[in-house]
Every structure is written in structure tokens, then in C-alpha cells.
Amino acid sequence: MARRHRIAFKAESEFNSTAVFITPMLDMAFQLLTFFVFTYHPSQLEVQFPVSLAAAEAGGEKRPPPDKKPSPVEATKPPPVVSVIARAVDAKGKAVKGRLGTLELRISGTTEKLIRVSDGSETDERYDDLLRARLAELEDELKRVKKERLQSEDRLLMQAGYSLRWDESMRVFDSCRKTKDKNGRETELFPKIELDTLPLRQPGS
Amino acid sequence: MAAVSQGAERLDPDLTPLLDVVMQLIMFFMMCINFVNEQVNANVLLPTSTSAQELPPKTEADILVINIEVERQEKKDAAGKVMFDSRGLALRELKLYPRREAPDSLQRKTKILFAGQKPIEFLEEQEGSGLSQAQLALVRVAKDRRAAIKRSNSKMANVPVDKIQLSESVIIRADMETRYGLVIRLMGQCAKEGFPKINFRVNRAAQQ
Numbered sequence: 001m002a003r004r005h006r007i008a009f010k011a012e013s014e015f016n017s018t019a020v021f022i023t024p025m026l027d028m029a030f031q032l033l034t035f036f037v038f039t040y041h042p043s044q045l046e047v048q049f050p051v052s053l054a055a056a057e058a059g060g061e062k063r064p065p066p067d068k069k070p071s072p073v074e075a076t077k078p079p080p081v082v083s084v085i086a087r088a089v090d091a092k093g094k095a096v097k098g099r100l101g102t103l104e105l106r107i108s109g110t111t112e113k114l115i116r117v118s119d120g121s122e123t124d125e126r127y128d129d130l131l132r133a134r135l136a137e138l139e140d141e142l143k144r145v146k147k148e149r150l151q152s153e154d155r156l157l158m159q160a161g162y163s164l165r166w167d168e169s170m171r172v173f174d175s176c177r178k179t180k181d182k183n184g185r186e187t188e189l190f191p192k193i194e195l196d197t198l199p200l201r202q203p204g205s
Numbered sequence: 206m207a208a209v210s211q212g213a214e215r216l217d218p219d220l221t222p223l224l225d226v227v228m229q230l231i232m233f234f235m236m237c238i239n240f241v242n243e244q245v246n247a248n249v250l251l252p253t254s255t256s257a258q259e260l261p262p263k264t265e266a267d268i269l270v271i272n273i274e275v276e277r278q279e280k281k282d283a284a285g286k287v288m289f290d291s292r293g294l295a296l297r298e299l300k301l302y303p304r305r306e307a308p309d310s311l312q313r314k315t316k317i318l319f320a321g322q323k324p325i326e327f328l329e330e331q332e333g334s335g336l337s338q339a340q341l342a343l344v345r346v347a348k349d350r351r352a353a354i355k356r357s358n359s360k361m362a363n364v365p366v367d368k369i370q371l372s373e374s375v376i377i378r379a380d381m382e383t384r385y386g387l388v389i390r391l392m393g394q395c396a397k398e399g400f401p402k403i404n405f406r407v408n409r410a411a412q413q
């Protein structure tokens with residue numbers, strides 16, 4: 001009886017006290033924190049860039065704006081002089097599908113350089129090294145060709161095999177677009193690149 | 206807090222610094238939260254590129270985002286049994302490292318999502334029909350957008366729907382394992398439908 005009286009007295013004194021109940025507040029704080037942790041998206045890491053298609057083969061000639069005739073300049077625009085052809089490996093046996101097989105640089109339809117990258121059977125680390133080295137070769141070749149033979153406004157046509165991995169094609173795109181000089185500074189090679197696919201029956205497509 | 210003196214002393218931790226830290230964390234996440242555009246799909250593993258620029262500070266009012274997601278799945282044999290990788294790698298490991306491939310035991314399922322349309326899913330062998338479905342869906346989206354422009358602009362009441370010019374940019378967010386040709390075909394369809402600008406979204410490459 002006395003004990004119950006003491007407990008009742010203690011409970012009553014707690015209710016009379018002005019102390020704040022922190023426990024529910026902490027619970028709410030952790031609920032809020034959990035909500036924001038789960039809904040946090042680091043999307044600011046994404047960046048974007050505009051692209052253009054080569055006419056015809058890629059399946060889309062740009063629809064001209066209504067009631068506008070193409071200007072004489074656009075109608076007679078010559079095709080790009082420089083083209084880079086990225087062929088995927090033949091998906092046979094243990095070859096890893098989607099890897100870059102060969103890179104070919106053509107100037108006005110004539111093969112300037114053919115670079116063999118992979119046959120698809122290497123380990124990932126070996127393939128990464130090969131890819132980096134071969135893309136550096138392509139960049140050097142593009143730099144040389146641009147310096148010796150081309151005008152600054154020339155466009156580049158990048159044709160790649162249908163089955164080439166998107167990741168790989170972006171790396172080829174980057175190599176055609178920019179390069180680094182001896183001091184590590186970025187310089188632009190071909191700011192205007194048109195994209196296209198190889199015809200489906202061709203090797204490497 | 207009052208300690209109850211009944212034999213052993215209770216040690217009540219001071220909760221004030223804990224609460225302060227919790228509030229700081231909450232503030233941090235509140236500032237950083239970005240209720241991302243519904244059109245963006247977080248499951249797409251984007252490739253990296255050095256060619257890209259910062260996103261414009263104000264998101265364009267009318268954009269069409271095409272998400273191409275690639276999911277790796279275990280392949281099953283004719284009896285419905287899961288085929289294991291000949292190198293003994295578990296699916297979890299293969300999924301974590303997109304470059305490692307086990308052609309025998311994995312298959313890829315591509316999912317194309319955009320503009321509130323029903324997701325278009327297909328395996329590698331069915332890519333032709335999946336692509337055709339996506340192209341038809343783009344035709345529908347372009348037609349709906351033109352119709353919406355006509356409804357909202359009284360000056361275009363007498364202009365036929367297919368002559369209305371679209372002003373939306375298309376943003377393609379393709380998974381790193383997507384096939385190049387699939388992306389180019391979709392781009393071609395967007396250009397055919399009259400979308401004036403097409404952009405690729407990638408992850409920012411690390412500074413080397």
C-alpha cells in the first residue's frame with residue numbers, strides 16, 4: 001500500500017514537473033532523418049550534351065520546319081570529310097559482346113589508319129588498358145590529320161556497330177571530341193560530330 | 206533529469222549534443238534533397254563522358270526524357286533451372302561489375318520508359334520488336350504533344366496538328382550496357398517526329 005502510494009506520488013510529481021519529454025521528439029527526429037536519407041538522390045552528378053545525327057541511315061532525316069524551304073547552303077552541305085568507324089567484336093565463342101573490336105579512321109573515304117583494339121577474349125583489366133591505349137592512338141592520329149590536312153570547321157562522322165556497348169561508344173565519342181596536350185590541358189579536336197550506325201550486315205555491326 | 210537515488214546511481218546521458226547533430230543531419234539532407242523530375246529513372250547506370258557540360262541552371266519547361274534501363278537477369282535453361290556462371294561468380298557479383306560478362310548464364314532485359322507511357326521491356330533476342338514498339342510510342346507522344354500545343358494556343362486553332370512545331374528537347378539517359386544502335390534508332394525516330402534538340406545525359410567523368 002505504501003509502495004503504491006509512493007509510485008503514485010512519483011507519477012504525480014512527474015506530471016507536475018515542467019521537464020520536456022524528449023523521447024517522442026527524438027523518435028520524430030529519427031523518422032525525419034530516415035525519410036531524407038532514403039529520398040536523397042545525388043542527381044547533380046549528371047551532365048548532358050547535345051548531339052546530332054547523320055542524315056538518312058540513322059533512320060531519321062530531320063523533318064524540315066513547316067513552310068520552310070531548306071536554305072541553299074544546307075541543301076548543298078557536303079558530307080563530313082573525316083569519319084571514324086568503330087566496329088564491335090564478333091560475338092563468337094567466349095568473346096564478350098559489345099566490346100570494341102577495331103577503330104578505323106577514314107579521310108574522304110580512304111582508310112588512313114586501322115587500329116585493332118580487342119578480340120573480346122581478354123580479361124576486363126587487360127581490355128581496359130588496351131582500350132585506353134588504342135583510343136590515345138586514335139586521338140594522336142586525329143590531331144595529326146587535323147593539323148596537316150583539315151580546316152577548323154570540319155565535321156566528323158562517327159559510325160559504330162549496332163551491337164557496340166553504349167559505354168564504349170561514349171569513350172570513342174570523347175576521343176574524337178577532345179584530347180589532352182603534353183601539359184594536360186584539354187583541346188578540342190572535332191566539336192561537331194554526327195552519329196550514325198554501320199549497315200547491319202557489315203562486319204562489326 | 207533527476208537521478209533516482211536508490212542504491213546504484215543512474216547515469217543519464219546528455220541528449221542535447223545528440224539532438225544537435227541529428228538536427229544538423231536533417232538540415233543537410235533537406236538542403237540537398239532534390240525531388241527529382243519524375244521522368245528520371247534512378248536505375249539507369251549512365252556511362253561517363255568528358256564531353257558533357259553542366260546542366261542548365263533552370264530545367265527547361267518542356268523536356269522529354271527517355272530512360273533506357275538494362276537489367277541483368279539469370280538465364281534459365283529449357284527446364285526452367287537457373288544456369289550458373291562457369292567461372293563460379295554469383296549473380297550479385299556479376300551485377301555489381303557491369304563489365305564482367307558471363308554470356309552463358311546472364312541475359313539482359315532492356316526497359317524503355319518515357320513520358321508516362323507503359324514501360325517497354327524486351328530481352329536481347331526481341332530487340333527488333335521492342336524497338337518498333339518504342340518508335341510507335343514516340344509517334345504517339347509527339348502527336349499528343351502537338352495536340353496539347355494546339356489546344357493551349359488559340360492562334361493555332363486553324364493549323365493542322367501535324368504542321369505544329371514541337372519545342373521540346375529530348376534527353377536520352379541510356380544505361381552503359383545499352384546497344385549503340387538502339388540509341389541511334391530512337392534518336393532517329395525523335396528527329397523524324399520533329400523534336401528540335403536531342404541531348405545525351407551521362408555522368409561527369411572524374412578529373413584525371
